[in-house]
Amino acid sequence: MPEPAAVPDTRIAVECRGIVKQFGEGPNALRALDDVSVAIREKEFFTLLGPSGCGKTTLLRMIAGFEYPTEGSIRLHGEDIAGLPPFKRPINTVFQSYALFPHLTVWENVAFGLQMLGRPKAEIAARVAEMLKLVHMEELAQRRTDQISGGQGQRVALARALAPAPKVLLLDEPLSALDYKLRKEMQIELKRMQSETGITFIFVTHDQEEALTMSDRIAVMSKGKVLQIGTPWDIYDKPAERFVADFIGETNFLATTLLGIEAGIARVRLPSGVEMSATLAEGYVPSGAATLVVRPEHARVVPAGGPTADQPSGQLSGTVENVVYFGTDTHIHVRLDEGFTFMVRQQNSRSQSCGVTVGERVGIVIAPDAAQVLRD
């Protein structure tokens, strides 16, 4: 795995090593997690990202203590916690459904963890007040949890989990039930709270945009395995394999023939006969066929035909199939002569439209260094 070498001065908060989780026995056994290793640093906003069923929630539940690994170890600040029940781990969870206690008020919900820890009454009152202030819920302290909105429930769940000052906070898709605007707001709020409290956050989501905007580092998971761990920039710009590139952002895939490799740069031939260079994913040695990956914003639509004074010739050519206006940019879908569709994302400017019409013949120019060859 392209896990960056540990920086000496960043301490590891949670380390999962060789985690296997198997449900059931025999041929019907389901491997929810297959040899997963992640190391989450202290005070980090770490995201487990993947489609549903990839095992991200299982891993989170294992760190919380609701599931026990079939194999592997979980360490919290160096101490093995894999055998501890959840109520003995200094880790709290914000549940996807919030799981607020319906028979208690907002105040009682936030106080619950502190009461269970046997803290003195005065300390509890002060801490609850502080937490309610942090999430802007002071006025609704005496409300019952069925008398508050979804966004407010979210805040209460957060305050409840933060009140006992856990070493690590786990968040299981906490924003998925909120509408778009509220979600955006809470994303910023969550980042603020993380930096204010200095607690390590482990965040689970299937929303790649959410992961990119909020995380310090992301682990992309699929089918019980971790495919890549890195900063949002790493994940987006240097995807380790095809699945990562496909899952995060929009991507064009082109089937090419490999001509040769030289100093980490692959020379490939497109079906149209055009040859071009592409960077190779780290540690990947392709042979024969190679999949070329190009992000839509790294390509440009140019008029068809030969090169002109200010325009190079396109490496690809095709017919404009669809033009979709998105406000900030326009997506131009071009049906290539090779038969598949290629998408180009073009920034909009105030003064002019994107300049192409459906049915027009165009060429596509791919920015230098933008093309990559990835493992399938």
Next chain:
Amino acid sequence: MASAAENARRDQQGKIRARWLLSTPALLIIFIAAIGPLLVMLAYSFMAKGDYGDVKPGEFSLDGWFSVFLQRDIFDDTLTLADAHLSILWRSLRLSVITTVLTLALGFPTAYFIATRPRHTREVWVFLVTIPFWTNLLIRTFAMQQVIRNEGVLNTLLMWLGVINEPLPIMYTDWAILFGMVYVYLPLMVLPLYASLEKLDFRLVEAGYDLYAGRLAVLRRIIIPLVKPGIVAGSILVFIPSLGAYVIPRVLGGGKNLMLGNLIELQFGAGRNWPLGAALSITLMALVMVAMLFYVRNASRAGGGHG
């Protein structure tokens, strides 16, 4: 405009008439099956007893009510408390409360067990719980006699194991009644408890564990408050029939260990004192009502108004 208002008024009247008409069957049943007999019973309790049972219609008398709590000495006409009735009353209350507590203690783990099974096997467990209902209560009670009598299954087994040397005299004691009532009324506790536990969101239990609550604290602070409606319903369903139990104390308790139900039956049968029987029945109902009001109010206060 006037005709529109007129139409609206007529429509409203029609709706009211239809509503009354549609609720007539329900009202009739409630009156004929519930309120009517109660009124008859109330009237009988205030009449003089007939010589061979029944009452002397129209002859007002407080004797029935009088002898519920008091008795007149045959020789010197002094009034004393009817301690026979009071001891039966006390036994009924005591045994019913103990039965309710025991069925709750046994029923809660049972219901919890069923509610935490995989969805498709839960129905099988619930089905198993309801199987005893298929057999007549009288037959089940006689079967219990086979278990607890001196030469019965239980004593034979204990003696064979060498735990005891001579049979435990369980039959015709309060223990026998208690044993019978707990067995018979246990499903009535399990079913409402299960209905509540099944609806319990187990994510809340996880949230409790996550917030440093141990197993006992989760049970006390989260599960019990949330399934309180089931506990209340189950307790009521067990307590009420226990208080009026007739067959079980008759068969297992013998002649000495009467409960209210048997006492009432006695007045309508061999005792030939229908006014007293009617008065006792109303007393039993009043007891149940008071107990229920007390219990429900307490339970809802402790539950913080939830459920």
